[in-house]
Amino acid sequence: MINVGVIGVSGYTGFELIRLLLNHPEFKINYLAASSKGKIDEIFSSLRGVLDFEVSIADVREAAQKCELVFLALPHQEAMRYASELLELGVKVVDLSADYRLNKELYEKNYCPHLDDKNLAHAVYGLLPINRDKVKNAKLVANPGCYPTASLLAITPFLPYIDTNLGVMIDAKSGVSGAGKKPSATSHFVSVNENLNAYNPLIHRHADEIKMHLENFCQKSMSTVFVPHLVPLTRGMLVSVYAKLNKEIKPLEILREFYKNEEFIRIKTSPVSVKDVAGTHFCDIFAVVWEDKIFINSAIDNLLKGASSQALANANLMFGFDENLAMPKISQFC
Amino acid sequence: MINVGVIGVSGYTGFELIRLLLNHPEFKINYLAASSKGKIDEIFSSLRGVLDFEVSIADVREAAQKCELVFLALPHQEAMRYASELLELGVKVVDLSADYRLNKELYEKNYCPHLDDKNLAHAVYGLLPINRDKVKNAKLVANPGCYPTASLLAITPFLPYIDTNLGVMIDAKSGVSGAGKKPSATSHFVSVNENLNAYNPLIHRHADEIKMHLENFCQKSMSTVFVPHLVPLTRGMLVSVYAKLNKEIKPLEILREFYKNEEFIRIKTSPVSVKDVAGTHFCDIFAVVWEDKIFINSAIDNLLKGASSQALANANLMFGFDENLAMPKISQFC
Amino acid sequence: MINVGVIGVSGYTGFELIRLLLNHPEFKINYLAASSKGKIDEIFSSLRGVLDFEVSIADVREAAQKCELVFLALPHQEAMRYASELLELGVKVVDLSADYRLNKELYEKNYCPHLDDKNLAHAVYGLLPINRDKVKNAKLVANPGCYPTASLLAITPFLPYIDTNLGVMIDAKSGVSGAGKKPSATSHFVSVNENLNAYNPLIHRHADEIKMHLENFCQKSMSTVFVPHLVPLTRGMLVSVYAKLNKEIKPLEILREFYKNEEFIRIKTSPVSVKDVAGTHFCDIFAVVWEDKIFINSAIDNLLKGASSQALANANLMFGFDENLAMPKISQFC
Amino acid sequence: MINVGVIGVSGYTGFELIRLLLNHPEFKINYLAASSKGKIDEIFSSLRGVLDFEVSIADVREAAQKCELVFLALPHQEAMRYASELLELGVKVVDLSADYRLNKELYEKNYCPHLDDKNLAHAVYGLLPINRDKVKNAKLVANPGCYPTASLLAITPFLPYIDTNLGVMIDAKSGVSGAGKKPSATSHFVSVNENLNAYNPLIHRHADEIKMHLENFCQKSMSTVFVPHLVPLTRGMLVSVYAKLNKEIKPLEILREFYKNEEFIRIKTSPVSVKDVAGTHFCDIFAVVWEDKIFINSAIDNLLKGASSQALANANLMFGFDENLAMPKISQFC
Structure with missing residues (x-):
């Protein structure tokens, strides 16, 4: 032990x-x-x-x-x-x-x-599975933010096909636990319940985290628009990405190939749901093309894949264990 | 009477x-x-x-x-x-x-x-205030859909400045009442609560309603991507629009000018909230520019401005009354 | 004016x-x-x-x-x-x-x-309609608490028939707005959502308010057990009262007689619902007898009948207006 | 295996x-x-x-x-x-x-x-831990209902001290999953959200299940009033019991003694919360005395302790395993 x-x-x-x-x-x-x-x-x-x-x-x-x-x-x-x-x-x-x-x-x-x-x-940016190999020898892992995790896992497979000039427009939605435990006017039940709003549009700190790593991965400049929204649920995160393609692609085939052998990334044939991933280490991804546009859609548990279970998976790798050792697989939400 | x-x-x-x-x-x-x-x-x-x-x-x-x-x-x-x-x-x-x-x-x-x-x-498409004059003499008004109402009111003021080639990407979020009263697996409390998902991405029927009227208004072809999402709240709708601009603009000034004198359209200086408009005939709109991109954000009550109060406002006009006679102004939600 | x-x-x-x-x-x-x-x-x-x-x-x-x-x-x-x-x-x-x-x-x-x-x-305790006549000449009205309003309106008609020795057991449930607007650990969305609990059992300050006024009304001592619960909803209050009867009664007839002519008290033939009264000045009441026990059930909007609309009704009376002038009748909740 | x-x-x-x-x-x-x-x-x-x-x-x-x-x-x-x-x-x-x-x-x-x-x-009524010994040799276990599980675990320790003439008044509150997965008007999100109501007061089928087993346990007749309520949450159940005592007692000591050595029954010193037990096999119990009345308060996960995990615990016993083998201990709700 x-x-x-x-x-x-x-x-x-x-x-x-x-x-x-x-x-x-x-x-x-x-x-x-x-x-x-x-x-x-x-x-x-x-x-x-x-x-x-x-x-x-x-x-x-x-x-x-x-x-x-x-x-x-x-x-x-x-x-x-x-x-x-x-x-x-x-x-x-x-x-x-x-x-x-x-x-x-x-x-x-x-x-x-x-x-x-x-x-x-x-420091190694611990985005799994993408940076898996670098993590294995790391002494210090920077565990990714929740929005960047869901966004980068959705977008990265499509980087070669995205018009970088137009770039990516990321409409992200998070449950309230993402804002932390400290009581505030914006986390009061009466404020959140039956409400819905964007916040920090275009200037959220995670925007630069996403942009920097996207550009690292594709070695090009990538225009990145990011708008987070607060949704009345406790946990879970949904990311909807819009982009223009520079060629015709079959999006599900690209996802399946990119994430083949990944136990905790599921490629779906219809839009993803927060409920399917809440309480688990899964990231579900779906994508569909419409003329020259692509809609990419991912869901994670913001506190697990977007924080603690990814942190544990990183720790697993740092000690030579299977990355997925003890990762939660089944949501307890019915 | x-x-x-x-x-x-x-x-x-x-x-x-x-x-x-x-x-x-x-x-x-x-x-x-x-x-x-x-x-x-x-x-x-x-x-x-x-x-x-x-x-x-x-x-x-x-x-x-x-x-x-x-x-x-x-x-x-x-x-x-x-x-x-x-x-x-x-x-x-x-x-x-x-x-x-x-x-x-x-x-x-x-x-x-x-x-x-x-x-x-x-038939006159009863989108108010934009089609106000046509409604006055109408015998038959087609009351707009909820998504089109929120989307068209947000986008129309910016039509001259939007790159039509790239067009608009509309990420819309609705409360569950928008799906109607008939019980179904997808409206079951246990399915909706603590959940969040897109549905009918790119092929929702309201996509063509939005595109057709946008093109009517600007007399150009306009690429229109539309993805609705289901959010765990009873009523309210939030629309987030992403587009590329063909020139530099001051978005709030454009909105204020376009909707000056409109009692039930409020231009906000920060992101809009469903709670501010729920239970009312208001449409709140906000917009912000980031480099060459614009983020436009509108909120309405899907059952009122997105349906019944807009219908009543149309009826007001058809009988020569003030369009805003008896429109609900104050949300009962605290 | x-x-x-x-x-x-x-x-x-x-x-x-x-x-x-x-x-x-x-x-x-x-x-x-x-x-x-x-x-x-x-x-x-x-x-x-x-x-x-x-x-x-x-x-x-x-x-x-x-x-x-x-x-x-x-x-x-x-x-x-x-x-x-x-x-x-x-x-x-x-x-x-x-x-x-x-x-x-x-x-x-x-x-x-x-x-x-x-x-x-x-000072006059402004519980309407029970204290209506006293309010008319008051200079100072003490507007009742939300729990006492719902409890006293439910119990008072049955005071002659309740075994005072055993008294009343009041299980009350309130939405979160009842706890006020100040952010705290217990009003945080993540604490409230998907949660449910009693608080201050038997020692809540409203227990004495209920007991004192019940005893005023019936001029006898009345054992009063009161346990409030916090429920994950914004507004609304439900009170469930359990008591032993000292004679056989027809509870709905008693309620109808006691509240005849009351526009804002509705006697229901099945359990009451918060949704029917939320956003209104109504108090809905239901009661049913089982052997020698009675179950009395009332619902109000905690912020209106339980606070602000009752306050306004009191003000109406203090100026000689109809008590129900401008009282909200229809919930905006679908 | x-x-x-x-x-x-x-x-x-x-x-x-x-x-x-x-x-x-x-x-x-x-x-x-x-x-x-x-x-x-x-x-x-x-x-x-x-x-x-x-x-x-x-x-x-x-x-x-x-x-x-x-x-x-x-x-x-x-x-x-x-x-x-x-x-x-x-x-x-x-x-x-x-x-x-x-x-x-x-x-x-x-x-x-x-x-x-x-x-x-x-058939053996599989209420654990109370009927543990009978279950060990059973071929057929009748797994208790959710309301009876929470009610019987709360009341049983106090049976010797409860005035049987007055009996127990049980005010029970359940999340919506208790009503099953079939869509209906009463499980529609819009009906449940921001609502709260009693249903089947006094005549719910679980009333007789509770009464029969209480009487089995104490070998006396026990007046039993039972009113279930529907609360806007997915899972979890809270039971509030009111009764009159026939002698002075220290309720927490009685609970601690009755359930000593029980790993999955926790005696609390303040009111119990659904969130502490949701997703687990725990039953949390609290009780407090006020003059000659007692308030007993229990919480379980209606789908686990009130159904599936209790079923599995029964199966464990039927095969000679530790009753608590593989029982879920930690809620995934933050």
Whole structure:
């Protein structure tokens, strides 16, 4: 058994990591930390009788003594501080924040000054299965954002066929858990229920994350329009991509070929549904062509494939395990 | 008082028409018909103590005797039969079905054979405020579909500036009431709740309705991609439009100029929300430009502006009343 | 037109009061106040284009100059300070807080020290229609709580037949708007959605409000068990009452007799539904007997009959208008 | 590995059984049947890539050849026909229908004529943990209803202390999945969302199931009032019980003693929440005393503890496995 830890355990992705790790045959939870001490089942009442574990105040040295790998489920900026110290002490890190997902310039444009150039240079963007090989030898994996995961998995197979001048228009829809656990006017039940709206159109931080990695993958400039929407559901994410094609293609054949042998990517012959993937590590993808336009449609669980289960799959690879070891397959939603 | 009737009173739009007419100072409900007899408050229990009225089995002659105008809230194909007979008997008609919204060719491609060429030729597409002047003298108004209403109101002001080659990509999201009252696997609470999906991508019948009227308005061919989505809320519709511009524009100024003096079209400076328009006759619109792309965003209540209140506004015009007489202004949703 | 004002306009009940007053033929909004200045449509974006009105920082003197009646939509304790000063200046007050609903002893047990004995002594508990006659001459009306309104209207007709020793067991369920607009962990969408729970069982402040008034009405001691539940819906309240009968009765006949001539109380022959009353001033009631037990079931809109529309009905009476003038009758929910 | 089958696989409980069995180390799915043939992932799209299995048209002989135990997830009346034939052929049966839960008289009062007296006589009511010992040797287990499971687990520990004359008043609330998968007017999203209502008050079929078993457990007559409510959530059930006590008790101590050593019954010190148990086999219970009244509060997942996971726990016992083998412990809901 490999001892692992989670720092920043009190949010939604922290909870999901714990749930996943409890079912993992090779990783053992040996350290949990948050901004205040306490029992884990006091933070999450649903864990009573399930996990009896003391949550510490985050301490890098203690984490390094107890763990071979640490998941960072922290806000950006805070994550990079822990990551650099943990790496120094020889601990592998999967960082669920944005701190190592972008190059320095784009990071600082979207977030704040970057203080860890050294590790930024060698961090691997853990988008699976696309970057699988790079992850295997990584010490530090930057776990992709939820919107980028769903968008990049949908678009990447079609990069050779998309008119880059026009580029991609991404209309993304997310459940409310994507906005985090902190109460706010916009997450109040009465605000969200029976409501629906776009937010941060064209300027959401994930826009540059998507654009940068698309351009990395295709080695060309790619115009990228990205508009996220908030939808009244707890979990799940749907991405609808519109683009112009530069040649005639059979979209389902392209998807099947690109993702052949991928256990957790399903190519569908009709539009995908959030309910089919909620609670699982699956990404479902569908695409259809109309004259010279393509509509690409993907669905993931924003907290799992879009965060915690992808983080765990990255950890699996970093220790030589099967990428899909202990990945959740069946939604509990009927 | 003008006597009016509603044929097809048992669905959602029938209910909304009744609710609106009860608050109208000039129209009086004098005839209600459905496929079976009964009291209106047996069909809609919330009308108990509000409206005591006998629902008849639809009979054109009786309707014509009792009403100067009839709203048809019927399925397509059924509506045209009633419309032609009512018009013959001198009754004005506002048809909420699709039967007179398209030209014969597009209608028959999307629906079924058209049996009323005569009236199809002079029916007015009741998109308000754009077709206001034509409606004033109409005997037969084809009330627009919900998706076309939200899409056309958003796109039309920008027609001179949109690259018609690339055209418009419309990502539309609707609450479940848009799918009608008939129980089905896809409207079951357990299917809809915590779910989200596209449906009929690119081939929804409203795609041709939008394209045909856009092309009418701009007198050019306009590539139109349309993908509707089902969202877990009862009422409300959000439309997100993506297009490429052929020149630099100030989108909010264009909207303000195009819709100046329109009481029920609000130009917003940030993304629109379903909750702001639900229960009202408002259409809220927002737009923002990013390099050479535009994102246009509109919200309506699918059952009111997208159906029954627009129908009533059309009826207002057909009798010389103020278009906005008795239009609902304030959402009851907190 | 009578000039009226609302102090504490930024919460849900403040919004509902504005909406109702806008449709009122005899009351005119002449003063709105909150804890910060601004335009009303900046606080409630759905009021853009509907009401253009400056919100002041609450000032008793200004309110008294501008209004003959003021609605207080303030937290308890704050309300009594404004009420006493307004009354002093000759302004009538409808207080939506708890400050004048209980006698001093019960108030101080449940809330805080009471600082306005003088007005507490003559305040009228504005439960309509039961206290209608007392309200007509009141200067100060204590508008009942939402749970007490639904509970008292359900139970009062049966007081002569209920075994007072066993008393009443009230299982109440409320939508989330009842908890107010302030964001908190318990009102977060992710907490509420797909959840359901009791809270403050047996010790909720409304328990004493119900018990005290039941005992006032029947002039006997009445054991009262009250357990509220939070349900994942925005608005609406359902109350289920269980009691033992001391004689055989026909419950629907009793209800019909007790509430004959009441336009806004509907006696149903099957269980009541929140959807039938949401958005309206109605209270629907049903009851059925099983051996020696009775089940009484009532539904109201917690923000209207349970707060703002009852407040307005009280104001109607205080100025000699018909109690039901401008009361909302039709839900906008399909 | 023990080969097992499920007949009636197309409903919600059938799906849950499959999901649970896929994670079970000792049971192997060897037979699935429904009313029409097909692939299981055509019935449940979320099973694509998870389970590749042919669903047969139910055939007792084939089931008996392939399975040592069969779960019947069928409507009442149909279930007893299959059960009797399977038992005849030596197959163990866990019946999720109501067919063997009641004595003949109560069954025929609530359902239809009973055609299998023989097996009714020896069927064991599989309420766990209470009937654990009887289940171990059973050939036929009648799996309890969802409402009875939550109600009986809450009430049973207090039977010695409850005034039987007054008895128990059970206010139960269920998510919509409890009403089954068949589309109907009452399960339509628009009907359920933002709604809340009681149904079948006092005459629901589960009332007699609860009363009969309570009386079996305490060997006394017990007045039982039962009112179920429909709540707008997919899964989960909350039961609130009101009763009068015949002596002073410490309710939490009684619960802790009664359920000591029970891994899947959690005694809470504050009201229970559906979200804590949804997706799991847990039953959470809380109780509090007020003068001479008790409020008991329990929560379960209606499809798991109230149906499929309890069925599997019964099957575990029938084959000598640990009752809790492969029981789901952690909700996937955040």
